[in-house]
Amino acid sequence: MNRIHIVSNRLPVSINVNDDQIELIPSVGGLATGMRSVYKEYNGKWIGWPGLASDDIDDKLVGRIEEKLLEEDCISVHLSKKEIDLYYDGFSNRTIWPLFHYFAQYIDYDPELWEAFVGVNQKFADKALETLEEGDTIWIHDYQLLLVPEMIKSKKPNITVGFFLHIPFPSFEVLRILPWRKELIQGMLGADLIGFHTYDYQRHFFSSVRRLMGYEISFNQIQIEDRIIIVDAFPMGIDYDKFKNAATGIFQKPLQEKSKLHRELEKYFLLSPDRKLILSIDRLDYSKGIPNRLRAFAKFLEEYPEFVGKVTLIMLAVPSRGTVEHYVNLKKEVEELVGNVNGQFGNINYTPVWYFYRSMPFENLIELYSSCDVALVTPVRDGMNLVAKEYVASRTNRTGVIILSEMAGVAKEMGEALIINPNNISEIAESIKQALTMPLDEQRERMIFLQDRIKRYDVFKWASEFVKSLSKVERIQNSMHAK
Numbered sequence: 001m002n003r004i005h006i007v008s009n010r011l012p013v014s015i016n017v018n019d020d021q022i023e024l025i026p027s028v029g030g031l032a033t034g035m036r037s038v039y040k041e042y043n044g045k046w047i048g049w050p051g052l053a054s055d056d057i058d059d060k061l062v063g064r065i066e067e068k069l070l071e072e073d074c075i076s077v078h079l080s081k082k083e084i085d086l087y088y089d090g091f092s093n094r095t096i097w098p099l100f101h102y103f104a105q106y107i108d109y110d111p112e113l114w115e116a117f118v119g120v121n122q123k124f125a126d127k128a129l130e131t132l133e134e135g136d137t138i139w140i141h142d143y144q145l146l147l148v149p150e151m152i153k154s155k156k157p158n159i160t161v162g163f164f165l166h167i168p169f170p171s172f173e174v175l176r177i178l179p180w181r182k183e184l185i186q187g188m189l190g191a192d193l194i195g196f197h198t199y200d201y202q203r204h205f206f207s208s209v210r211r212l213m214g215y216e217i218s219f220n221q222i223q224i225e226d227r228i229i230i231v232d233a234f235p236m237g238i239d240y241d242k243f244k245n246a247a248t249g250i251f252q253k254p255l256q257e258k259s260k261l262h263r264e265l266e267k268y269f270l271l272s273p274d275r276k277l278i279l280s281i282d283r284l285d286y287s288k289g290i291p292n293r294l295r296a297f298a299k300f301l302e303e304y305p306e307f308v309g310k311v312t313l314i315m316l317a318v319p320s321r322g323t324v325e326h327y328v329n330l331k332k333e334v335e336e337l338v339g340n341v342n343g344q345f346g347n348i349n350y351t352p353v354w355y356f357y358r359s360m361p362f363e364n365l366i367e368l369y370s371s372c373d374v375a376l377v378t379p380v381r382d383g384m385n386l387v388a389k390e391y392v393a394s395r396t397n398r399t400g401v402i403i404l405s406e407m408a409g410v411a412k413e414m415g416e417a418l419i420i421n422p423n424n425i426s427e428i429a430e431s432i433k434q435a436l437t438m439p440l441d442e443q444r445e446r447m448i449f450l451q452d453r454i455k456r457y458d459v460f461k462w463a464s465e466f467v468k469s470l471s472k473v474e475r476i477q478n479s480m481h482a483k
């Protein structure tokens with residue numbers, strides 16, 4: 001197989017420098033956790049940003065950082081504070097992210113951000129072009145690098161280029177709001193294969209291609225002069241066995257080896273066996289619908305006071321994009337809501353919401369997944385949502401209920417979950433009641449279907465399907481050029 005290089009804004013590890021000590025920390029987010037499990041199979045490099053501003057890196061350390069990253073087959077694209085401000089916080093997260101998640105009121109239309117986006121995409125493309133050798137393949141990821149496929153194709157037309165979008169692709173009526181919509185589509189069309197999580201995103205993309213560029217589409221192919229571009233849906237999976245095995249291992253640990261969190265969770269249930277836990281895990285992002293989740297939990301306690309004192313919501317919010325205004329405001333809103341729920345329903349022995357604003361080690365995530373009776377996954381928009389799949393994989397006893405937003409890509413694969421509209425607070429509150437009182441037999445029946453499906457289409461299968469399609473499109477291109 002050809003070497004495949006990965007290009008994404010964020011590397012699977014981020015750098016932390018402490019008194020000249022260089023530490024690699026795993027990056028959070030679906031792209032990093034998913035691709036981390038597969039990229040080493042491709043014998044290529046992963047090109048991306050290590051998470052630090054280059055202005056903050058001592059010149060003496062640059063060489064050591066690069067060496068350390070290379071041990072993980074990673075190559076860094078260094079970004080200055082200004083580039084982070086204008087390209088990462090800016091056009092990526094203040095323009096494209098809200099646009100593609102249907103938050104039109106949050107979009108920043110500043111042309112300076114666009115200029116920086118073009119410049120930094122070129123920087124990533126140049127780094128990839130330096131790394132590429134004849135016969136290599138390249139797989140570019142996500143919305144921060146929408147222009148890179150075209151930048152590579154125009155310099156090296158013989159290189160096979162794949163692109164996968166990890167977030168939703170919006171409908172044409174939303175995309176057209178953006179002054180630079182044509183440029184974005186043009187950039188993506190540099191790829192030979194374009195992948196989305198769901199068929200709906202693929203359909204939206206086709207409609208934009210047709211209406212903005214006028215290209216003809218037949219079945220899942222776009223023909224532009226002598227090139228064929230294949231567009232398809234590849235719903236991303238998780239490393240199922242990793243979660244399942246870790247969850248199995250946790251229950252086999254002797255008491256003295258259990259983490260502090262695990263012992264606290266066991267203590268919680270010991271106080272009263274009919275106590276229940278609800279889990280909420282996300283990056284602190286406005287697309288995740290966290291405020292409505294808290295409102296729905298409050299409504300549930302109000303409507304069903306017999307559960308007060310017996311049900312706790314564990315809310316884990318991972319710090320994310322903390323220098324972007326709407327994320328700062330969201331943090332305040334969530335903290336206020338948590339305070340309100342705890343103030344209204346709590347007492348000296350009972351805290352309704354346990355709120356953690358931090359990242360947690362993998363072991364703790366597994367402990368939470370395996371201990372909580374219900375997972376509350378209510379994004380207002382989400383490309384896929386891997387947390388829902390990780391919860392399913394960690395339920396070794398096959399119980400547990402997922403309350404899931406119909407706006408998450410993952411809902412298409414999880415019909416057995418309790419599906420809700422994330423803006424319907426009463427519906428979420430009712431689903432909480434239904435989940436907490438669902439008979440164990442019914443839980444198992446639903447969970448067995450979910451587990452079978454998520455296990456079958458795991459992250460390895462997802463990646464291999466994408467790579468197989470890349471080889472197919474490569475063969476089509478070669479045969480067209482041979483004619």
Ligand code: ADP
Pocket residue numbers: 028029030031033034281282283316317318358359360361362365384385386387388390
């Ligand atoms: P997104 O990509 O938008 O962040 P996903 O649900 O698809 O949403 O992916 C989130 C990923 O981040 C999951 O793989 C999850 O395990 C990981 N994650 C979420 N919260 C934490 C946390 N507190 N600590 C470590 N990893 C986390």
Ligand code: G6P
Pocket residue numbers: 010028029030031032142143166167320321
């Ligand atoms: C989502 C995006 C990823 C991004 C991740 C974390 O999963 O699709 O591209 O890496 O969020 O966000 P961050 O801005 O910290 O990289």
